Amino acid sequence: MDAVNKVINEDLQKERDKCKFNVAELTAFLDGGDKFTQKRREKENRVFSIQGLRDAVPDEYMSHKERYENAVRKAVIMHQTLGTLEDKTLTEYETARLALRATTSSAIFKENSPLMLHYSMFANVIEGQGDEKQREYWLKKINNMEIIGTYAQTELGHGTFIRGLETTAEYDPKTEEFVLNSPKLTAYKWWPGGLAHTANHCVVMAHTYSQGKSCGIQPFMVQIRDLETNMPMKGVKLGEIGAKLGFNTVNNGFLGFENHRIPRDRMLMKNSQILKDGTFISSPNSKLTYGTMVYIRVSILGTMANTLGRAVTIATRYAAVRRQSQPKPNEPEPQILDYVTQQHKLFIGIASSHAYYISCFWLWTLYHRVTKELAVGNMDNLAELHALACCLKATTSADAAVLVERCRLACGGHGYMLSSNLPQIYANVTAANTYEGENTVMLLQTARALVKAGMQVAQGQKVSPSMAYLADQSKMAKWDSSVDGIVKGFQKVAAGKVAACLASLQRHTNNGQSAEDAWNLTSVQLVAASEAHARVILLSVFKSEMDVQTLTLSGETRTVLFQLVQLYTIYWALEKVGDLLLPTTTTTYSVSICDTAMRCDGWMDETSLFEKSTIQTSARTGIAGLVLSGLVYDSAVYPELVHQSLTSWPLQ
Ligand SMILES: CCCCCCCC/C=C\CCCC(=O)SCCNC(=O)CCNC(=O)[C@H](O)C(C)(C)COP(=O)(O)OP(=O)(O)OC[C@H]1O[C@@H](n2cnc3c(N)ncnc32)[C@H](O)[C@@H]1OP(=O)(O)O
Numbered sequence: 001m002d003a004v005n006k007v008i009n010e011d012l013q014k015e016r017d018k019c020k021f022n023v024a025e026l027t028a029f030l031d032g033g034d035k036f037t038q039k040r041r042e043k044e045n046r047v048f049s050i051q052g053l054r055d056a057v058p059d060e061y062m063s064h065k066e067r068y069e070n071a072v073r074k075a076v077i078m079h080q081t082l083g084t085l086e087d088k089t090l091t092e093y094e095t096a097r098l099a100l101r102a103t104t105s106s107a108i109f110k111e112n113s114p115l116m117l118h119y120s121m122f123a124n125v126i127e128g129q130g131d132e133k134q135r136e137y138w139l140k141k142i143n144n145m146e147i148i149g150t151y152a153q154t155e156l157g158h159g160t161f162i163r164g165l166e167t168t169a170e171y172d173p174k175t176e177e178f179v180l181n182s183p184k185l186t187a188y189k190w191w192p193g194g195l196a197h198t199a200n201h202c203v204v205m206a207h208t209y210s211q212g213k214s215c216g217i218q219p220f221m222v223q224i225r226d227l228e229t230n231m232p233m234k235g236v237k238l239g240e241i242g243a244k245l246g247f248n249t250v251n252n253g254f255l256g257f258e259n260h261r262i263p264r265d266r267m268l269m270k271n272s273q274i275l276k277d278g279t280f281i282s283s284p285n286s287k288l289t290y291g292t293m294v295y296i297r298v299s300i301l302g303t304m305a306n307t308l309g310r311a312v313t314i315a316t317r318y319a320a321v322r323r324q325s326q327p328k329p330n331e332p333e334p335q336i337l338d339y340v341t342q343q344h345k346l347f348i349g350i351a352s353s354h355a356y357y358i359s360c361f362w363l364w365t366l367y368h369r370v371t372k373e374l375a376v377g378n379m380d381n382l383a384e385l386h387a388l389a390c391c392l393k394a395t396t397s398a399d400a401a402v403l404v405e406r407c408r409l410a411c412g413g414h415g416y417m418l419s420s421n422l423p424q425i426y427a428n429v430t431a432a433n434t435y436e437g438e439n440t441v442m443l444l445q446t447a448r449a450l451v452k453a454g455m456q457v458a459q460g461q462k463v464s465p466s467m468a469y470l471a472d473q474s475k476m477a478k479w480d481s482s483v484d485g486i487v488k489g490f491q492k493v494a495a496g497k498v499a500a501c502l503a504s505l506q507r508h509t510n511n512g513q514s515a516e517d518a519w520n521l522t523s524v525q526l527v528a529a530s531e532a533h534a535r536v537i538l539l540s541v542f543k544s545e546m547d548v549q550t551l552t553l554s555g556e557t558r559t560v561l562f563q564l565v566q567l568y569t570i571y572w573a574l575e576k577v578g579d580l581l582l583p584t585t586t587t588t589y590s591v592s593i594c595d596t597a598m599r600c601d602g603w604m605d606e607t608s609l610f611e612k613s614t615i616q617t618s619a620r621t622g623i624a625g626l627v628l629s630g631l632v633y634d635s636a637v638y639p640e641l642v643h644q645s646l647t648s649w650p651l652q
């Protein structure tokens with residue numbers, strides 16, 4: 001066994017020794033500063049030092065029930081170790097940023113936890129939907145685990161269409177209570193994490209009626225289990241929805257009501273209210289009720305960064321230690337990391353993980369600004385936040401699922417082993433394409449905003465900052481192969497697609513189609529326009545944030561970060577070269593792209609676009625070094641975990 005460990009460490013160490021940048025400096029940069037790195041590491045080391053978190057038997061050999069019980073056991077340990085996550089010395093933004101990076105460690109245990117929804121949505125929905133008195137009363141109980149909750153919105157019959165939800169809450173002024181019912185099987189809540197056996201409270205989104213009139217979808221705090229016996233309350237039916245592709249310890253369940261009565265003050269009344277006599281006071285904006293979903297969509301960018309970061313760390317380290325084939329006679333088998341095809345599979349994952357981090361922190365800043373504006377009744381930037389959260393959640397989760405699967409494939413047979421952890425990471429990441437807003441639906445939401453912005457541009461009106469490029473009528477400058485040049489190209493592509501959608505909508509309505517049918521007939525183009533817009537945001541934010549945020553970093557660290565920006569940008573230029581060649585861009589631009597695309601075919605070979613830049617010579621060491629130095633996932637734990645999973649893998 002020693003000989004084997006020595007071979008693995010030797011190769012891994014050799015790669016790490018080639019790293020040319022300051023690992024500590026880049027770690028602190030990603031964490032938001034040295035103080036955050038220290039706080040994060042303290043949290044991670046506390047978690048990973050707990051022996052009780054290690055499974056006696058791999059959980060894939062446990063029954064469904066045993067896996068759940070094991071997950072509850074670990075969730076309790078996690079909570080006892082981490083306590084309330086609150087660190088009163090941090091601002092709200094800093095707390096969010098630390099939580100995103102710190103989930104690197106706790107994500108492994110928390111994202112598969114029966115308490116996932118308690119931590120991720122239950123507290124947030126009370127924060128966002130409860131009035132002052134309700135926040136004061138419930139948040140204390142939530143933070144010290146006096147109650148365990150979840151977010152119950154989706155039903156068997158409806159997930160996307162919230163206005164179609166069938167659970168009802170009818171106000172009874174005689175008793176000043178709401179009566180909850182699930183009138184049909186399709187009205188049963190279906191999916192909420194922790195609902196099956198773990199949560200004893202939940203926020204229920206229900207179609208509310210008072211004085212014989214609909215009051216739309218409103219949030220209610222509902223106790224569903226007895227706190228002593230943990231048995232369902234009277235008029236409450238609960239159960240497990242069954243085995244899934246992943247998240248099999250999150251305890252997703254179903255919930256039905258039969259004349260279940262709750263006091264009036266259980267309606268969360270920050271945005272809308274129902275008075276004692278049944279008078280309904282509606283929210284200034286009915287979509288404020290959807291606020292928690294925006295919060296989770298923003299955090300999903302960070303979850304995708306972490307999840308992809310974990311997968312590409314495992315795959316790149318494997319590529320450093322796996323030796324295979326003999327392209328040169330009489331020479332030792334090379335590390336598979338030396339194959340350019342292997343670099344092509346993995347380096348985009350490293351670059352994307354960093355791009356998602358940077359975009360997530362950028363979007364968090366907007367989220368916190370808009371949340372403060374909403375608190376004083378200013379709704380001006382809510383639509384922009386919603387549009388960005390929708391298309392970025394959809395695009396990062398779709399890309400991350402593809403890239404995590406690519407990491408698995410890059411590890412050959414060993415990637416197919418559950419002991420690699422890559423199948424489990426894939427099962428979790430692909431769920432993000434569906435939860436918190438199915439991706440197609442999310443892209444169509446952003447398309448609504450893009451079509452509206454396209455029409456405003458046509459009328460010479462100002463549009464939101466993220467869509468201002470739609471108004472840029474300048475011709476494309478000659479292709480200069482710079483990142484800014486490519487970003488400009490993507491802006492032209494997105495503007496062209498939005499214009500094409502407007503023309504298509506117009507054509508269909510001119511042919512007598514209703515607005516709804518015209519929208520449906522154009523919807524494939526609308527999704528493509530929304531994806532193109534998301535690509536503009538991801539590329540431009542990655543570049544602009546790096547321009548600003550890296551000024552204080554050392555030369556080598558700035559170099560490797562800009563190599564990631566360059567790789568990410570040119571990768572997507574090649575992926576979408578068909579769009580970039582479309583007539584919507586100027587001829588000069590098209591020809592130059594075509595020329596570059598052909599020169600890039602070799603992808604980092606001598607004739608590539610990178611020949612003048614350092615990327616071709618140092619990419620192998622620079623970018624790979626980023627991972628092998630433990631940076632992409634800087635956690636003292638990972639080498640050990642990865643080493644352990646590597647050593648437990650069947651070796652050649
Ligand atoms: C610790 C580790 C954690 C790791 C794991 C991560 C955490 C995982 C956590 C949870 C798991 C998943 C939990 C869930 O899935 S909860 C359920 C999520 N469900 C959804 O997201 C449902 C999606 N559907 C909707 O949001 C809506 O139905 C809709 C698709 C937006 C349609 O709504 P509606 O029909 O009312 O609206 P319209 O399309 O007609 O649009 C009307 C206008 O409203 C604007 N709008 C819509 N939504 C919002 C919003 N949220 N905020 C602001 N504005 C909004 C929309 O833009 C329209 O405006 P316009 O001006 O165009 O008219």
Ligand SMILES: Cc1cc2nc3c(=O)[nH]c(=O)nc-3n(C[C@H](O)[C@H](O)[C@H](O)COP(=O)(O)OP(=O)(O)OC[C@H]3O[C@@H](n4cnc5c(N)ncnc54)[C@H](O)[C@@H]3O)c2cc1C
Binds near residue numbers: 431444
């Ligand atoms: C792992 C996981 C955890 C979850 N946790 C929770 C939770 O804790 N709480 C909770 O409330 N929910 C939860 N959900 C449910 C989740 O939010 C829904 O699955 C999601 O909102 C999609 O709704 P749906 O399943 O009804 O799919 P549907 O909306 O039925 O989508 C099916 C197909 O129809 C298409 N479609 C639907 N509407 C449109 C449209 N208007 N235009 C074009 N195409 C459309 C979609 O694009 C998709 O291809 C979870 C789901 C998963 C997978």
